[in-house]
Amino acid sequence: MARSLMSGNEAVARGAWESGVFVGVGYPGTPSTEVLENLSKYDDVTCQWAPNEKVAAEVGAGVSYGGKRTLVTMKHVGLNVAADPLFTLSYIGVGGGYVLLVADDPGMHSSQNEQDSRNYAAFAKVPMLEPSDSQEALDFTRAAFEISEQFDTPVLIRSTTRISHSKSLVEVGERNTVASAEFKQHPGKWVMMPANARARRVDLEARMERLSAFSNECDLNRIEMRDPALGVVVSGIVYEYVREALPEASILKIGMVNPLPEALITEFASKVDRLAVVEELDPYLSSRLRSLGIDVVETGLSTIGELTPGLISRAFGATTPELRDEISDLPPRPPLLCPGCPHRGVYWALGKLKAVVTGDIGCYTLGALPPLSAMDTCVCMGASVGMAHGLGITGAAEGRPVVGVIGDSTFAHSGITGVLDMVYNGAAGTIVILDNRTTAMTGHQGNPVSGKTLSGAPAPALDLAALCSALGVDSVRTVDPLDMTATLAVLTEETKRDTLSVIIAKSPCALIVRSDADPVAIDEELCTRCGVCVRLGCPAIMKLPSGQPVIDTAICVGCGQCVQVCRYDAIVTVGPACDFGGGL
Ligand SMILES: Cc1ncc(C[n+]2csc(CCOP(=O)(O)OP(=O)(O)O)c2C)c(N)n1
Incomplete structure (x- = not known):
């Protein structure tokens, strides 16, 4: 059997491919993004970015109802967006296997909140598997497709940052060819109107009963007996931490976190002195x-952020081994907009106008940080538009212009309906779409505005100006944010209007279009x-201790x-700094 070093995300992709998955669909979001990017490398799978997670979940449903296997991917907050279809897909069940990978981000390395998606599994009444390493990421993905079809249900796989992004050895297998079914009309199953849904609701409970029995018997959950003095129940990455921190402890490792293996849990509890x-x-x-x-003993461990072997070891009073929690001697590296980032020009202009800026999620969220400090709110994808509208209604900005800023991918994800709402309700205000031609924050994925598909193939690029005009926006203008004077002039004019305006600040991300301009330097005589x-x-x-600013031409x-x-x-412009042209 071939072995390969893989991240959890690569292993989920491999597991889906081996399962004969036909379509992969998702929306980028750290730490889930690389699942689909890796799946797209297999020639025999159609992979697509959807404009948002709800659409992805629905595309997956169509594939499944057509009898083919599908993998849907997203980060934890994406599942909030996809929750609407998910909660009814659980009633309907599947045609071909339907597996939804959701990646949580404990510690918020790259997210605006922490969510524990295990709650979604219980809430939506769908089974959830939780791998502890890359091998399990592959094996559990294969198992998830089998469970999906055996029990006629969507299946969730929960990953976390440390599973998604850590690498471990994986034994890989071959691709299974799955017999494809054709779409058959079955209104009682596919059409969830009240009369049909009431019947499926009863079926759903019966299915969960059958899944509970399965959970007790399957090898996704296992007891590892060591010293019976202490038994620890774990799932996901925490299994690895506990093995390292408490090597003598007996463990119940839960791989199927919904429904839980209640009989196995009771059996384990009876075998250990303390649980x-x-x-x-x-x-x-x-x-x-x-x-x-x-009886579950109190550990005192926090429900906030990530655990580490060191934290667990100390919670149980263990003194050895010496486990370091973090490398504390590294200098902090605050995130910053890159050199040449076009978002900077917009924030500079907004600062000049003393605008109240409702923000959104993307690289441009970094405009909230000093020294720009030019963003006043950030909630979730798409919120900038609705919040600009709401704040505008209050009049609380007291003469300062209210401006919503939103990236191109975020606008396509969930900003369009916000603008529609403003038009519909006759709102005034200014929305700036920061169109850098890519989904930069998550690693430069294509999106409907950039006109590139997941595979990099050309796609129709959404004409933002035409769309906003069609929505009924009074004034739609496009500026180059690298032209600071023009950007300030347009923003000044548009924010004086008492109607709605949209400004499209269009300039590619500095990391996707390599600059051929020479670097600049500061003439200390003139400065x-x-x-x-x-x-x-x-x-x-940078500013030297003397107060003199200098430019790193590299x-x-x-x-x-x-x-x-x-x-x-x-x-002033200087010659090329290095032989690679002075660009990034
Ligand atoms: C519901 C949801 N899905 C996904 C993400 C992950 N995410 C953060 S920002 C972003 C898109 C950023 O792209 P864009 O709006 O084009 O701004 P840019 O980073 O290019 O400036 C995504 C997908 C998220 N935070 N929330």
């Missing part, structure tokens, strides 16, 4: 165990150390934004 649950985020397992009448260039927050511009891409804000003409 503990160690889990990241919500007390999902411990509260279920307590509701079974099982007055006023600090305006430093306040652009460009990583290429990372300057010559975008010219600092040249435009310098009132003393002290920033």
Whole structure:
């Protein structure tokens, strides 16, 4: 059997491919993104980015009803967006196997909140599998497709950042060819109107009963008996941590976290003197165990953020081995907009206008950080538009313009309906679409605005200006945000309107279009150390202890934004800094 070093995300993709998956569909979001990117490398699978997770879940449903296997991928907050179809898909069940991979982000490495998606499995009444390493990521994905078809249900796989992004050895197999069924009319199953749904609701409970029996018998859950003095119940990455922190402890490793193997849990509890649950985020397992009448010892471990072997070891009073929690001697590296980032020009102009800026999620969220400090809110994808509308209604900005800023991918994801709402309700305000031609934050995925598919093939690029005009927006203008003067002028004019306007700030991400401009440097004779260039927050511009700003020509891409804000003409072009052309 061939072995390969794989991340959890690569292994899920491999498991789906081996399962004969026909279509992979999702929306990018850390830490889930690479699942679909890897699945798309297999020639015999159709893989697509959808504009958002709800659409992805529905495309997957269509594939499944057509009798083919499908993998749907998203990050935890994406499941909020996809929750509407999911909660009814559980009634309907599947044609071909339907597996939805959701990746949680404990510790919020790259997310606006922490969510424990295990709750979704219980809430939506769908089975959920939770792997502990890359081998299980592959094996559980294969198992998930089997369970989906055997029990006629969508199946969730829950990953977390450490599973998705850590690599371990995986034994890989061959691709199964799955017999395909054709779509057959079956209104009682496919059409969820009240009369049909009431019947399926009863079936759903019966299915969960059958799945509970399966959970007790399957090899996804297992008892590892060691010292019976302490038994620990775990799932996911925490299994690895507990093995390292408490090598003598007996373990009940739960791979199927919904429905739980209640008989197995009771059996394990009877075999150990003390029973503990160690889990990241919500007390999902411990509260279920307590509701079974099982005594669970308090560990004192936090329900906030990630666990580590060190934290677990200390919670159980263990002194050895010495487990380090984090590498504390690394200098902090705050995230920054890249040199040459076109978002910077918009934030500079918004700062000049003292605008109240409702923000959104993407690279441009970094505009909230000093020195730009030009974004006042950030909630979830698409929220900038609705919030600009709501804040506008209150009049609380007291004469300051209210401006919503939203990236191109985010606009396609969930900004369009917000603009429609503003038009429909006669709202005033300004929305800036930061069109950098890509989904930069998650690694430059194509989207409906960029006109590139997941495989990089050309696709029709959404004409944002035409769309906004068609929605009924009074004024739609396009600017190049690298032209700071023009951007400030357009923003000044548009924010004075008492109707709705949309400004499309269009310039490609500095990481996708390589600059051929020469880098710039500061002429210290002319520089007055006023600090305006430093306040652009460009990583290429630093301030020496003397107060003198200097430009690191090795990372300057010559975008010219600092040249435009310098009132003393002290920033000048120099020759290429390095033989790779001075660009990124
Ligand atoms: C519901 C949801 N899905 C996915 C994500 C992950 N995510 C964060 S920002 C972003 C898109 C950013 O692209 P864009 O709006 O084009 O802005 P850019 O990063 O290019 O500036 C995505 C997909 C999320 N935070 N929430």
